[in-house]
Amino acid sequence: MGCKAAGAARIIGVDINKNKFAKAKELGATECIDPQDHKKPIHEVINEMADGGVDFSFEVVGLRDTLMSALLCCHEACGTSVVVGVAPGSDTLSVNPLVLLTGRTWTGGIFGGYKSKDSVPKLVADFMAKKYSFDALISHVMPFEKINEGFDLLRSGKSIRTVLTF
Structure with missing residues (x-):
């Protein structure tokens, strides 16, 4: 991207x-x-x-x-x-x-x-303004309790990025 x-x-x-x-x-x-x-x-x-x-x-x-x-x-x-x-x-x-x-x-x-102090606020602002979308990088969403399953998906090559919810 x-x-x-x-x-x-x-x-x-x-x-x-x-x-x-x-x-x-x-x-x-x-x-x-x-x-x-x-x-x-x-x-x-x-x-x-x-x-x-x-x-x-x-x-x-x-x-x-x-x-x-x-x-x-x-x-x-x-x-x-x-x-x-x-x-x-x-x-x-x-x-x-x-x-x-x-x-x-x-x-x-x-x-x-990037320099985190200066660049992160700009990156967040750009993301919030929908200049970037990272949705296509998220392959799985699961509750935190399934963290081990998330690691299994990563190790097996079946996950791009897994988001854990709390």
Whole structure:
């Protein structure tokens, strides 16, 4: 949704759960691919699809392999990879400096780069003015007592976002 709102013409979604592809396309993805459908690493597939790499990638899983794939699918001279997924605290990355030296940028995007004190009131005002709708992201609504069921839905890949009511 954010990429579409920012004016991206081509948005490639990557997931191993093909059941999420329809929702991704509904929300703005122009293409969806499953790494398991390819014999070569997914960053190589994306680089071929995007004539040498994408302008921006967003890693939202928080795994070492996906962090590196997101960086490596960026265009060497000018691509930016944004880390959103939270990796386990014990994970470390070993990166060949040449991957960055050629011109790629690797940055974090916790909270979307917003400054909470200034930006949250604006985001809330925009939401209340119906500038944004997040309804399409809510796949389940259940009472708080079913929180464990909500986690089961998340782990099984059957939930996008579950809202718990009190």
